[in-house]
Amino acid sequence: xVQLVESGGGLVQPGGSLRLSxxxxxxxFSTFWMYWVRQAPGKGLEWVASIKGDGxxxxxGDSVKGRFTIxxxxxxxxxxxxxxxxxxxxxxxxxxARDCGYYRFDPWGQGTLVTVSS
Amino acid sequence: QSALTQPPSASGSPGQSVTISCTGTxxxxxxxxxxxxxxxxxxxxxxxxxxxVTKRPSGVPDRFSGSKSGNTASLTVSGLQAEDxxxxxxxxxxGRGVFGGGTKLTVL
Numbered sequence: 001x002v003q004l005v006e007s008g009g010g011l012v013q014p015g016g017s018l019r020l021s022x023x024x025x026x027x028x029f030s031t032f033w034m035y036w037v038r039q040a041p042g043k044g045l046e047w048v049a050s051i052k053g054d055g056x057x058x059x060x061g062d063s064v065k066g067r068f069t070i071x072x073x074x075x076x077x078x079x080x081x082x083x084x085x086x087x088x089x090x091x092x093x094x095x096x097a098r099d100c101g102y103y104r105f106d107p108w109g110q111g112t113l114v115t116v117s118s
Numbered sequence: 119q120s121a122l123t124q125p126p127s128a129s130g131s132p133g134q135s136v137t138i139s140c141t142g143t144x145x146x147x148x149x150x151x152x153x154x155x156x157x158x159x160x161x162x163x164x165x166x167x168x169x170x171v172t173k174r175p176s177g178v179p180d181r182f183s184g185s186k187s188g189n190t191a192s193l194t195v196s197g198l199q200a201e202d203x204x205x206x207x208x209x210x211x212x213g214r215g216v217f218g219g220g221t222k223l224t225v226l
Contacts, residue, residue: 037217044205044207044217044218044219044220045156045164045207045217045220047216047217095163095164100169102150102152102154102170102211103152103209103210103211104152104154104166104169104170105154105156105164105166105209106166106169106175107163107166108163108164108165109163110163111163
């Protein structure tokens with residue numbers, strides 16, 4: 001079964017850091033682009049970052065550029081999101097998703113909640 | 119602000135059909151047959167229900183169908199059921215992943 005499981009969310013103070021992980025199973029992880037997508041409370045989906053299968057290309061959304069870094073470890077079938085200088089507006093559920101090609105995101109993980117508050 | 123425009127809400131009665139639009143530009147929706155649609159229930163992760171404009175993943179009812187005309191893609195839900203009440207998002211291949219603003223579908 002193809003599965004993605006996120007972890008690492010929690011409560012963090014403004015200016016703090018957090019590292020999210022996404023464990024993949026059931027498919028050849030290294031051959032797929034992977035994405036982080038977030039959803040603030042009551043809001044829509046927002047693309048955060050994406051990374052090529054071999055890690056050779058990475059892109060970050062404007063709202064997180066310079067603060068967040070996407071990475072992957074294909075030996076561990078894991079995707080990561082290092083989040084630094086966190087702000088209140090980063091509060092959201094963070095999902096990882098596999099891109100099956102041309103923005104066909106399937107599956108999605110269950111999501112992990114990040115709350116930035118003092 | 120999303121680059122893909124969806125109506126914030128749509129509604130229909132059980133058994134009726136409802137169509138949700140997703141309007142982009144010639145650089146995304148109009149330029150590629152790579153529009154996907156996602157269904158999301160409250161507190162749950164999104165689920166892929168259509169891809170490449172018209173294709174349904176295994177297990178998705180054929181009540182869900184897609185089409186495209188020019189720069190606008192559409193999701194049609196036929197024979198509405200109570201379980202179809204959810205949020206729906208579109209995305210179109212356009213470089214780095216852009217989601218529509220989402221449409222809340224209410225079954226009256």
